[in-house]
Amino acid sequence: MSDETRPGLPEGYEPDKVWKWNTESGGRFANINRPIAGPTHEKVLPVGKHPIQLYSLGTPNGVKVTVMLEELLALGHKDAEYDAWLINIIEGDQFGSGFVDINPNSKIPALIDRSGDEPIRIFESGAMLVHLAERFGEFLPTEPAPRAECLSWTFWQMASAAFLGGGFGHFYAYAPVAIEYAIDRYTMEVKRQLDVLDRNLADKEFICGDNYTIADVAIWPWYGALAKGQLYSSAEYIECHTYKNVNRWADEIARREPVQRGRIVNRTWGEKNLAERHDAGEIDAALVAEPEAAE
Numbered sequence: 001m002s003d004e005t006r007p008g009l010p011e012g013y014e015p016d017k018v019w020k021w022n023t024e025s026g027g028r029f030a031n032i033n034r035p036i037a038g039p040t041h042e043k044v045l046p047v048g049k050h051p052i053q054l055y056s057l058g059t060p061n062g063v064k065v066t067v068m069l070e071e072l073l074a075l076g077h078k079d080a081e082y083d084a085w086l087i088n089i090i091e092g093d094q095f096g097s098g099f100v101d102i103n104p105n106s107k108i109p110a111l112i113d114r115s116g117d118e119p120i121r122i123f124e125s126g127a128m129l130v131h132l133a134e135r136f137g138e139f140l141p142t143e144p145a146p147r148a149e150c151l152s153w154t155f156w157q158m159a160s161a162a163f164l165g166g167g168f169g170h171f172y173a174y175a176p177v178a179i180e181y182a183i184d185r186y187t188m189e190v191k192r193q194l195d196v197l198d199r200n201l202a203d204k205e206f207i208c209g210d211n212y213t214i215a216d217v218a219i220w221p222w223y224g225a226l227a228k229g230q231l232y233s234s235a236e237y238i239e240c241h242t243y244k245n246v247n248r249w250a251d252e253i254a255r256r257e258p259v260q261r262g263r264i265v266n267r268t269w270g271e272k273n274l275a276e277r278h279d280a281g282e283i284d285a286a287l288v289a290e291p292e293a294a295e
Contacts, residue, residue: 032089037104043096047114048083048278055085055099056109058267060161060221060231061125065109066277067262068132068139068217073280074258077136079115084265084277126158129214139214150208153200153215161222163189164231173232187238190226194243197223201245205252216253221263224250260287 021035047053052069056062072080087093087108094106102110103123111128113120113135122128130151133140141147168186171179197219200207207215222231227246229235241247253259261283267273274286 032092032094037100037106039097039100040092040095041097043093043098045096045098045102046083046085047112048085050081050083050278051079051113051115052082053085053112053114054082054109054266055087055102055111056266057087057089058263058265058273059108060165060225061107062109062266063221063263064125064218065111065128065132066265067221067259068129068214070258070262070265070283071217071256072132072136072138075136075138077138080132080136082277086266086268086275124158126154126218129154129218133214139212139217141208141211141213146208150213150215153207154213154218157215157218157222160193164193164222164226168234169232172234172237191238194223194227194238194240194246197249198243198245201249206249212253212256216249220250220253220259224253228254 045053045055054065054069056065058066066084069080069082087099087110089108093099094103094108099110100106102112102121105123107123109123109125109128111122113122113131115135120131122131130140141150163186168183168190171182171186175182197207204210206212207219223246225231226234226238227240227243227250229240235241264270264272264274264283264286265277266275268275272286272289274282277283
């Protein structure tokens with residue numbers, strides 16, 4: 001195939017017969033992506049005073065878990081108290097031995113539930129939502145049909161986010177070269193996903209109907225943020241404003257106090273942020289703090 005029929009690709013590029021790791025070709029996150037697993041250094045993770053220990057960063061997958069924990073605390077579940085420790089992925093904290101012991105996939109978040117006789121490790125944010133929902137009996141229906149619906153949408157998000165983040169987000173916002181085919185392909189998929197949500201929300205208040213569930217908690221940090229122009233500076237390109245039902249739902253979720261609290265935890269950017277959380281009062285203070293003036 002000639003370069004003329006392969007728009008957006010470097011001139012003369014042809015894949016090698018066997019792929020080789022070029023550490024300088026990964027774009028913005030080249031220093032944290034690698035083709036091998038396992039720890040790169042020894043590092044013991046800190047342990048706080050609360051039953052739940054979360055090691056995370058305030059990206060969409062991390063926000064899911066802190067929002068869920070804040071929702072549980074708002075309902076009076078004291079055993080949902082948590083320490084949220086910052087994992088700086090740019091510095092490679094996710095490759096430390098302690099983190100890899102919890103999450104062999106070296107992706108944030110990672111969680112240890114120390115409320116029982118033996119600590120329980122959990123990796124993958126969707127698994128954390130299900131674990132917490134079942135443990136506290138909240139936000140996950142118990143009847144077979146609504147439970148299946150809720151789990152279907154929760155894991156729809158887990159499968160779909162790779163197209164949004166690792167696909168569209170990477171090639172549109174972070175790749176070292178703009179590749180037309182990749183951007184077009186992933187944009188098409190993300191717009192289809194938004195249409196899936198928009199059609200589903202046409203006659204529903206929340207993702208699964210009248211009740212707020214872990215499906216909303218899972219989907220909102222990704223697709224709610226996307227709809228409101230908070231991901232990849234892409235709102236105009238994707239025409240996010242045209243997905244009216246998604247925008248209505250995103251606004252409704254954003255008004256929830258636990259969501260406003262959870263979304264700033266393990267966040268080191270933006271006007272409202274809290275790098276680590278060990279006490280509810282820290283969030284209270286961060287929410288009322290005035291942003292520092294730029295020097």
